[in-house]
Amino acid sequence: MVVKSDDNKIICRCEEVSLGTIKxxxxxxxxxxxxxxLRTRAGMGYCGGRICRTIIEKVVQDINNEKVSNESxxxxxxxxxxxxxxxxxxxxxxxxS
Amino acid sequence: MNSFDVVxxxxxxxxxxxxxxxxxxxxxxxxxxxxDVASGTSSRCDAVALICDKKPGIDTEMGFTSIxxxxxxxxxxxxxxxxxxxxxxxxxxxxxxxxIANNYVNEQAAAGYDMKMVDEKELLDIEPYLAKDxxxxxxxxxxxxxxxxxxxxxxxxxxxxxxxKLYSNHEVKAIKKRPDGSVEAVVTDxxxxxxxxxxxxxxxxxxxxxxxxxxxxxxxxxxGMVLVxxxxxxxxxxxxxxxxxxxxKFEDINYSRNVSKVVEENNIAFTIExxxxxxxxxxxxxxxxxxxxxxxxxxxxxxAERALRFLPVLKDIACIRSYAxxxxxxxxxxxxxxxxxxxxxxxxxxxxxxxxxxxxxITGRMMTQLISNHETDFNIDRLKFSRYKKSSQIx
Ligand SMILES: Cc1cc2nc3c(=O)[nH]c(=O)nc-3n(C[C@H](O)[C@H](O)[C@H](O)COP(=O)(O)OP(=O)(O)OC[C@H]3O[C@@H](n4cnc5c(N)ncnc54)[C@H](O)[C@@H]3O)c2cc1C
Ligand code: FES
Numbered sequence: 001m002v003v004k005s006d007d008n009k010i011i012c013r014c015e016e017v018s019l020g021t022i023k024x025x026x027x028x029x030x031x032x033x034x035x036x037x038l039r040t041r042a043g044m045g046y047c048g049g050r051i052c053r054t055i056i057e058k059v060v061q062d063i064n065n066e067k068v069s070n071e072s073x074x075x076x077x078x079x080x081x082x083x084x085x086x087x088x089x090x091x092x093x094x095x096x097s
Numbered sequence: 098m099n100s101f102d103v104v105x106x107x108x109x110x111x112x113x114x115x116x117x118x119x120x121x122x123x124x125x126x127x128x129x130x131x132x133d134v135a136s137g138t139s140s141r142c143d144a145v146a147l148i149c150d151k152k153p154g155i156d157t158e159m160g161f162t163s164i165x166x167x168x169x170x171x172x173x174x175x176x177x178x179x180x181x182x183x184x185x186x187x188x189x190x191x192x193x194x195x196x197i198a199n200n201y202v203n204e205q206a207a208a209g210y211d212m213k214m215v216d217e218k219e220l221l222d223i224e225p226y227l228a229k230d231x232x233x234x235x236x237x238x239x240x241x242x243x244x245x246x247x248x249x250x251x252x253x254x255x256x257x258x259x260x261x262k263l264y265s266n267h268e269v270k271a272i273k274k275r276p277d278g279s280v281e282a283v284v285t286d287x288x289x290x291x292x293x294x295x296x297x298x299x300x301x302x303x304x305x306x307x308x309x310x311x312x313x314x315x316x317x318x319x320x321g322m323v324l325v326x327x328x329x330x331x332x333x334x335x336x337x338x339x340x341x342x343x344x345x346k347f348e349d350i351n352y353s354r355n356v357s358k359v360v361e362e363n364n365i366a367f368t369i370e371x372x373x374x375x376x377x378x379x380x381x382x383x384x385x386x387x388x389x390x391x392x393x394x395x396x397x398x399x400x401a402e403r404a405l406r407f408l409p410v411l412k413d414i415a416c417i418r419s420y421a422x423x424x425x426x427x428x429x430x431x432x433x434x435x436x437x438x439x440x441x442x443x444x445x446x447x448x449x450x451x452x453x454x455x456x457x458x459i460t461g462r463m464m465t466q467l468i469s470n471h472e473t474d475f476n477i478d479r480l481k482f483s484r485y486k487k488s489s490q491i492x
Contacts, residue, residue, distance in 0.1 A: 035133050038140060038246050041374060046327055048418050077418050078392045082327060085379075086412035089401025 011059070012052040014045020022056060026063045033060040033074050043074055046082065100291040101127040101262070103468065104283045105298055106269050106306055109139040110245055110453055111446050112298030113252035114461030120259035122465050127290050128261060129283065131268035134253055135246040138300050139453065141390065141422030143323065143378055144245050145336050145370060146455035149185055149212060149237035150343055153204050155479055156431070156452075159459050161210065162474065164241050166458035171243075176251035178243050179373040185240035185336040186215075186223060187343070188231050188367075188407060190354070194340045195232045197352065201343075202235055212237045226332050226410040240336060244373065245454045252461075264290070269299075272309040272443075279441035280310070296444045296464060300425045301388070303433075303447035310440045314433070315485055316448045318423035320389065322382045322396045324404075325418040328375040332410050338368035338381070339407060359399040367403045376417075379404050383424075392419040424450045434460055435482040436467060444468065445482055 007020030017040045025031065025039050033056050036042060042056055043049035049056075053074050079088075101124075105116045108130035116128040130136065146164050151157040164182075171180035189195040195214075202212045215223065216233045223236065253263060267285035272295065275281045282291045297306045297314075307314035344352045344366075359365075368381040382396050397419055404411050427433065427448040437443045446464045449456050463473045 032133055034136070038135065039250070044374075044418075046415075046417055077420055078394070078397070079416060079419070082415035082417045084411075084413055084415050085324075085326070085401045085404060088324075088398055088416055089403070089405045 011055050012040075012042035012045060012049075014047050014051070015041040015043075017042035017052075019059065022059055023063065026060050030064065031060075033057050036060055037074060048077065049074055098291060099127070099288060101125045102292065103127075103294045103296060104129060104290050104292045105296045106283065107137070107298035107300060107302070107447075108134045108249065108253070108263070108265065109137045109298065109300050110135070110249050110457040111300065111449065111460055112296070113249040113256075114457040115296050115298055115446055115464045116261055116461075117252040117256040118461035118465040119468065120256040120261045122469065123259075124468075126256070126261050127264055127283075127292070128253070128256075129264040129267050129269055129285060129290070131266070133265050134263070135249040137302070138422045138424065139249055140246040141323075141420055142245055142321070142424075142454060143368070143370060143380060144372070144454065145185065145240065145242045147185055147237070147240045147336070148205075148210060149187055149235060149240055150338075151452070152430075153201075153208055155475060155477075157205065157208070157210060158475060160452065160455050161239065163456050163459040164239055166462065167241060167243060170251075170458060174251045174255045176247070176254045178247040178251045180241065180243040182239060182241040183335040183371075184236060184238045185338070186220075187235040187237075187338060187340045188220065188227065189233050189340045190231060192232050194344075194352075197344075198233075198235050198340050211239065224333050224337055226408055227337070228407055228409055231407070234340070242336065242370065243454070248454070248457065264288070269306060269309070272306075274310065274440070277441070278439070280443050292442075294442045294444065294468060296446055296468075298446050300447055300453070301423050303425065303445065307445075310437075310443055312437060312439060312443075314445060314447070314482070315427060316433075317385060317426045318388055319426035319450065320382070320384050320386045320421055320423050321380060321451075322392060322400065322419060322421045324379040324397060324400050324416045325420070326377040326379065326411070327415040327417050329377070329414050331371065332377060332408060332414070333369055333371060336368070336370040337407070339366050339403075341366045357399075357402065359395055360403050363396050363399045365396070365399040365403050367407045369404065369408065379416075388423060390421040390423060392421055425453070426450045429484070431480055432456060432460065433482050434463055434467070434477055434480040437482050
């Protein structure tokens with residue numbers, strides 16, 4: 001369970017979004033974790049939400065007191081870890097896949 | 098009993114704009130979406146309102162007016178949607194492209210739109226990281242950018258002040274008609290909403306809503322993938338895209354670029370735009386894959402390859418994420434903003450393909466004028482749904 005004194009804790013390190021900010025948004029808009037992401041950028045950072053995603057889901061679920069529908073949850077998207085455009089688009093890849 | 102003057106189906110950027118303009122005019126409005134606000138294409142796209150990529154004529158007129166409306170909205174709405182007019186730059190790879198661009202700019206300039214040709218040197222003054230061997234380009238000062246899903250939120254927040262009722266997580270399952278064929282109610286998986294007027298703003302799903310009243314709306318999903326860069330130095334300061342984008346967008350222009358197989362096959366054309374947060378969005382890609390929005394490896398590689406051609410500096414910059422959206426495509430590339438003769442009280446505002454963000458304000462405005470039986474800002478006969486009945490080979 002989430003307690004008040006934790007509000008300054010940073011949940012999304014990449015985008016520096018605090019627990020308090022996330023809680024405020026959910027209370028105000030009664031929204032899904034996907035909407036929290038769009039409104040705060042939590043989960044949109046360098047790590048692609050791999051550090052913060054599950055905590056965001058949990059906070060949102062606790063406050064809304066119900067299961068957030070599957071469709072609204074945060075999605076997994078490639079690349080699995082950051083990769084340079086040079087590696088991605090370089091000619092050495094031409095014959096793969 | 099739930100009863101509203103108008104029920105708007107779909108809370109994407111088009112539905113949100115329509116709902117805002119109707120509410121502000123004084124109608125009682127329900128906005129219904131099967132998910133959250135902006136859960137469809139309007140949160141899976143790029144973020145620019147351009148005139149430089151429109152065909153001369155009604156396309157450009159609507160695009161231009163919409164940018165003016167965005168400027169007003171950015172001041173009027175209390176919710177910030179990150180609007181700015183940064184301009185945009187089209188780059189031409191070859192002298193042949195430059196020549197087509199020149200004709201196009203002359204045509205637009207004759208119609209009063211401010212677009213400028215720039216030569217290879219000016220190109221590098223404007224965007225120093227561009228490849229050194231490009232032929233030139235077009236610079237369009239009015240072209241603007243905003244955050245599309247924040248625009249949706251802004252419209253909804255503002256419309257609520259005028260009484261808008263939002264039904265999120267309500268999937269429309271049926272539409273009831275009266276004996277005379279006019280609309281009577283919208284049935285969702287959770288409730289029934291009575292109304293005499295319905296606006297179908299369901300984007301790529303508009304055809305499915307059309308089926309509920311027995312009409313055939315020929316909108317098809319056209320996929321597009323986007324790559325997101327890490328936050329980095331300003332590799333570009335505005336939307337930059339290859340003129341080939343234009344040429345790949347309109348099937349009627351016959352021009353083929355000298356590109357690799359993966360770029361050719363996947364209909365890839367270089368585009369990049371900065372975001373307010375400091376990341377860059379790279380595209381663009383077009384394909385018909387039904388409702389599939391998974392990320393495709395080959396397409397990601399093709400986009401990266403094409404981007405490196407124009408912006409070699411990207412070589413050491415990281416791609417942190419990819420996503421895909423589906424554009425509501427229609428065969429003649431003009432949206433449907435129209436009543437439907439066969440079903441009194443049923444309206445359509447969908448089919449904006451790659452221009453829905455750009456055209457949202459003007460669409461909301463003109464749909465409100467249609468519903469109020471007022472004259473519309475433009476003659477929109479060409480946007481009528483009935484255009485599809487006349488013949489199957491209009492274009
Ligand atoms: C990669 C990409 C880049 C793009 N870049 C740009 C750009 O830079 N500039 C530009 O102007 N345009 C751009 N576009 C196009 C733009 O994104 C679309 O035209 C626009 O988002 C369409 O908005 P919409 O409101 O019509 O549809 P959507 O945003 O898809 O909204 C439709 C809504 O209807 C809802 N719905 C569907 N069925 C039902 C049902 N049965 N019951 C209830 N609700 C339902 C959906 O949940 C959805 O929220 C781009 C598109 C893509 C894919
Ligand atoms: S910690 Fe949230 S995106 Fe990395």
